[in-house]
């Protein structure tokens with residue numbers, strides 16, 4: 366499997382310490398990609414070595430997160446890792462851009478948690494990230510809906526000038542999920558150098574947008590460099606996320 370690294374972290378899988386596997390490869394070219402080195406990079410690591418790493422981590426972890434890049438560019442290897450985790454009774458989480466609904470469907474019964482990027486309103490993907498994959502992302506979301514045991518988080522990185530508050534409202538009106546996260550764009554590492562001059566949106570702007578979509582979603586998490594994860598609920602209170610997930 367081609368990967369860019371593995372770490373143990375409490376940040377990637379809410380409520381769970383997990384081994385995080387950074388799968389390499391991605392067919393998209395989001396201008397704000399913050400892991401551009403993974404798009405065409407990574408090292409070929411035999412699956413047996415990855416299984417050994419999981420085994421060696423087992424006393425420190427309760428789950429495995431497969432992130433990227435886009436892990437489903439390597440669907441067979443991802444499936445084998447997920448099946449291996451199941452054998453060890455580990456929880457499993459997949460981060461995906463949603464461009465491979467059929468591959469997601471093959472893996473879904475071996476997953477507990479799916480974090481699905483909803484990068485734009487489904488009909489504005491081409492304008493915002495340059496790839497017209499909105500229908501596939503929508504289909505991926507529906508596959509999660511049909512799988513009752515899946516905890517589905519939808520996430521959007523809010524990038525000023527590429528999108529606006531109306532876009533986030535349109536996303537909110539079209540998604541159904543267990544959790545929605547609005548992530549702060551960071552301009553330190555980006556794929557398209559033109560974005561290096563785009564300011565990071567302040568936390569206050571994310572809170573303002575989150576408050577606009579709260580009546581639609583009931584609960585919104587914002588993620589900023591300054592304050593980490595904060596959850597706003599319909600009562601307009603903000604709490605640092607306790608990082609629990611439940612079905």
Ligand code: SF4
Pocket residue numbers: 391392393394395397398399400401404433434435462
């Ligand atoms: S942000 Fe994700 S989906 Fe977009 S190019 Fe980077 S790895 Fe691919």
